[in-house]
Amino acid sequence: NAGVTQTPKFQVLKTGQSMTLQCAQDMNHNSMYWYRQDPGMGLRLIYYSASEGTTDKGEVPNGYNVSRLNKREFSLRLESAAPSQTSVYFCASSEIRGLGPQHFGDGTRLSIL
């Protein structure tokens, strides 16, 4: 009963390094989301993909790119990491975009030095 799987769970980067956060869901959901969670700020939407082949910007897309590789996988890339991107990143999915995020992964805790 995997649901939404995120890798890695923890990562430390140096400023300027790049990395890709991976997310996969096994529920045949159409929509997928990337959020970041910072203390006192709730969750903020970075990008979402309403369906395979489409992606759209959320509230805080600057510094990030995404790829909806197939229906299962939705990756988030930091091209040149900055300390302001230190956060906990959550991937989520839903059957269709109108239902809101239904299932969340356990998060990736990213620190950028």
Next chain:
Amino acid sequence: AQSVTQPDIHITVSEGASLELRCNYSYGATPYLFWYVQSPGQGLQLLLKYFSGDTLVQGIKGFEAEFKRSQSSFNLRKPSVHWSDAAEYFCAVGATSGTYKYIFGTGTRLKVLA
């Protein structure tokens, strides 16, 4: 654009007491409304959602929420809190058309006293 406010950052209740967590939203029409719970080190779990119809919504773990259009509120309630309910709770609002961006509140952390 929609927005959501959770006025209480922290709430402490005794085990067995009733609970109400507040959520106020701003949106031009009736939005989609959600409550999620997050335990430490975990992702969020959907407790319940409101799309339309009956304004009293039942969710998992014994939670319910009531949509009040006149007050722009969607408060979460539980009649009797258990120690395992200690967690952080998030309200979220979604537009019913257009971009389908779901905006989260800043959360309310619940502490339960034995």
